[in-house]
Amino acid sequence: MKSKLLITVLIIASLPIRGLPADVLRVVTTTTDLAEMVSAVGGDMVEVKSLSKGIQDPHLVEPRPSMVMQVRRADMLVRIGMDQDLWAQSLIDAARNSKVIYGGEGYLDASRRIAKLQVPTGRVDMRMGDIHIFGNPHYWLDPSNARLILEDIAGKLSELIPSETDHFRRNCDEYAAKIDSAIAEWQRMIQPFAGAKIVTYHNSWIYFAERFNLDIVGYIEIKPGIPPTPSHIADLVDKMKSETVKVIMIEPYYNIRIAETLADRSGARVLALPSSIGGVKEVNTYLELFDYLIIKLSETLSD
Numbered sequence: 001m002k003s004k005l006l007i008t009v010l011i012i013a014s015l016p017i018r019g020l021p022a023d024v025l026r027v028v029t030t031t032t033d034l035a036e037m038v039s040a041v042g043g044d045m046v047e048v049k050s051l052s053k054g055i056q057d058p059h060l061v062e063p064r065p066s067m068v069m070q071v072r073r074a075d076m077l078v079r080i081g082m083d084q085d086l087w088a089q090s091l092i093d094a095a096r097n098s099k100v101i102y103g104g105e106g107y108l109d110a111s112r113r114i115a116k117l118q119v120p121t122g123r124v125d126m127r128m129g130d131i132h133i134f135g136n137p138h139y140w141l142d143p144s145n146a147r148l149i150l151e152d153i154a155g156k157l158s159e160l161i162p163s164e165t166d167h168f169r170r171n172c173d174e175y176a177a178k179i180d181s182a183i184a185e186w187q188r189m190i191q192p193f194a195g196a197k198i199v200t201y202h203n204s205w206i207y208f209a210e211r212f213n214l215d216i217v218g219y220i221e222i223k224p225g226i227p228p229t230p231s232h233i234a235d236l237v238d239k240m241k242s243e244t245v246k247v248i249m250i251e252p253y254y255n256i257r258i259a260e261t262l263a264d265r266s267g268a269r270v271l272a273l274p275s276s277i278g279g280v281k282e283v284n285t286y287l288e289l290f291d292y293l294i295i296k297l298s299e300t301l302s303d
């Protein structure tokens with residue numbers, strides 16, 4: 001008994017102060033979806049924290065001192081990029097951690113290899129809205145983009161822990177294969193509603209709509225980040241009636257009252273949908289996110 005106790009004491013004494021084995025990487029991500037992907041690829045070689053919650057507007061997360069500490073201690077940071085998580089820049093600047101600044105060994109912008117949609121051509125000015133100036137940043141809502149993100153995460157983790165390269169590669173392939181087979185099923189489920197006309201609050205569903213063959217005909221916001229005026233709503237009601245729009249998609253953090261008014265006037269139905277893991281209590285994984293979206297949309301469109 002005595003020797004067992006001694007061994008236990010020795011093990012506890014040899015643990016680093018913060019309670020993590022020395023070779024476990026601390027990773028922070030700007031969204032919950034990226035956190036799950038890092039966790040899926042890194043397994044027990046990583047400890048991951050998302051700086052935002054799925055119920056928050058991913059454009060507007062209020063930086064807090066505890067978040068600066070997380071970034072300061074991080075070995076790696078993964079962000080959506082394209083200025084979607086501009087709020088994270090103030091955290092990175094305040095944390096003064098050279099590993100996770102732009103170009104640092106642990107810095108990963110997950111948008112790097114994504115085929116970006118709606119990239120503005122020509123001169124960009126404020127009339128276009130003050131967000132989405134590098135194109136539409138909501139690319140994680142096309143689950144086909146997950147493979148590119150997972151591969152980049154595996155690549156970055158392998159640079160940081162080269163001895164685990166095969167392990168990360170295997171985890172990445174397994175997870176990406178799971179998503180691929182789920183995509184086929186989701187496409188089969190939504191196929192009867194191909195071409196369905198939709199209105200969304202914010203311009204956040206374009207990647208999703210392209211993947212699942214939906215037709216977004218208008219937005220409640222005038223431009224990304226710019227709230228509607230009465231005349232914009234009046235025009236949208238006319239358009240929705242003439243094009244027989246059945247569904248208004250809105251994330252829980254936007255103004256649902258405006259969507260409900262629009263629904264009353266147009267005859268469409270409001271569908272409040274999460275855009276990330278944790279956006280509603282039923283959605284705890286990236287696969288569950290799309291299960292939820294596809295089931296809710298199919299139910300509403302079939303009514």
Ligand SMILES: [Zn+2]
Pocket residue numbers: 059131132137138202203204224
């Ligand atoms: Zn946006």
